[in-house]
Each structure stands twice: as C-alpha cells, then as structure tokens.
Amino acid sequence: MTQRGRTTERAPGERVDARTERWRAHRRKVRAEFVDAAFRALDKFGPEVSMGDIAKEAGAAKPKLYRHFEDKADLYDAIVDRVRDMLWGRVVSTIDLANDTARELIGRTAAEYVLVVVEHPNVFRFILHSHFTRRASESDRALHTARQSARRAAELFGGLLDDVSVDVESVELLNYSIFGAVASATDWWLGVNRLREPTMPAEDFIAYLAEIVAALATANARRTGFTVDTDLPMHLAFRPA
Structure with missing residues (x-):
C-alpha cells in the first residue's frame, strides 16, 4: 500500500x-x-x-x-429465528434419519414442537399475535423464512431419498401449508391469553399435529407424482407413482 x-x-x-x-x-x-x-x-x-x-x-x-x-420487527424476526433453530436442533438430535420411519419422524417432530410450546407458551402467543410486526413487508419476511426452511429441509432429506429429486419449490409449498395449519392449531390450543390449561391434552395435540402434517405431505407428494408409505424409512418412503 x-x-x-x-x-x-x-x-x-x-x-x-x-x-x-x-x-x-x-x-x-x-x-x-x-x-x-x-x-x-x-x-x-x-x-x-x-x-x-x-x-x-x-x-x-x-x-x-x-x-x-433496527426496530421491533427486527427483534421479532430474531425471536422467530431462535424458535426455529431451537426446534430444528432438538428434532435433529432425537431422530435417526437413516432408520426411523417417516411416521416416526413426523411424530417426534410434532412432539418436540409441542414441548417447546409448553415451555414457552407466551413466546408462541407473541409470534402469532405480536404488535411488533405491524409493517408492510410482513409477507416478504414470511416468504423469506419459508424459502430458507424449504431449502434446509430439501438439503437435509435430498441425500436420503433414493433416486428422488427434491423440488425446493414443492417443499416450499408444503412448508407454507404446514406452517399455516400448525400455527392455526397452536393458536386454538393455547388461546391468546387463556389462563386455564388447554382443553386438549398435550399428547392428543401431538397426535393431531402429526396427522395433519402426514396428510399434507402425502397430498403434496401425490401432486408431484409420488406415493408415500409413512411406515418405511424416509429414503424408501417416497416412490414415483
């Protein structure tokens, strides 16, 4: 210089x-x-x-x-990211991607999700109803989060599925569907400021979420030309129709 x-x-x-x-x-x-x-x-x-x-x-x-x-929305995003990373870490540490059946993977993911909700119910109420997010770019942030999650899921499962090409856009659509359904169900289960215990026991809510996710995954696979056998390990569960 x-x-x-x-x-x-x-x-x-x-x-x-x-x-x-x-x-x-x-x-x-x-x-x-x-x-x-x-x-x-x-x-x-x-x-x-x-x-x-x-x-x-x-x-x-x-x-x-x-x-x-930068503002309230920036902190809100950081809280959402923390919940996502917390859940992702807990799920990955409790599953065997090579041997667990698709049904077991979905069930354990639902269970870990509900455990986090039970530990931090007000965090989830905040995520669902926060006054921190009143801004015009809300849909853009949601789109970015869904795309990030879709790519992470596609990268994680892509190497496990024998002779199956993972379509990131299809995974993105599935993520949107799952996020929307699970968020709505969680909102009902927790209530905005419900002081009493949830009317549905946690184990029943876990089973309900697992059924929703399995049904959405099966429908999305069928739409893209695949069949799903949820009683097989992930690398065998998806096959061309």
Missing part, C-alpha cells in the same frame, strides 16, 4: 477487517443476549411485552437495544 510516497508491507484493510470481525462477533453476542432476555420477559409478562420490558430484563437501557436491532 502506498502512503505519501512510501510503500508499506501491511495488506490493505487487514487491521480494519479484524476489527470489523470482532465487532460483528460482539454484535451477534449482544443480540443473542437480548433474545434470551426477550424469552424471559415474554415468559414473565406475556405477549404484550414492550421493548422497555425486554431491555430491563437484559439489564440494559432501551437505547442500547435499539443500537442492536
């Missing part, structure tokens, strides 16, 4: 890049801590929680919260 007629040996931007990476790591850490605080605040105060409640739970001033999140 030339500076006032002299050449230095330092590569351009080397120190700046290291500093930038340290800032990014710090920002990720602080954002994660605020999401942790958001979960605690939601558990305590319910889905009408405020940004001030979350900042107080984190032991920080509200301006600091806004330095790390």
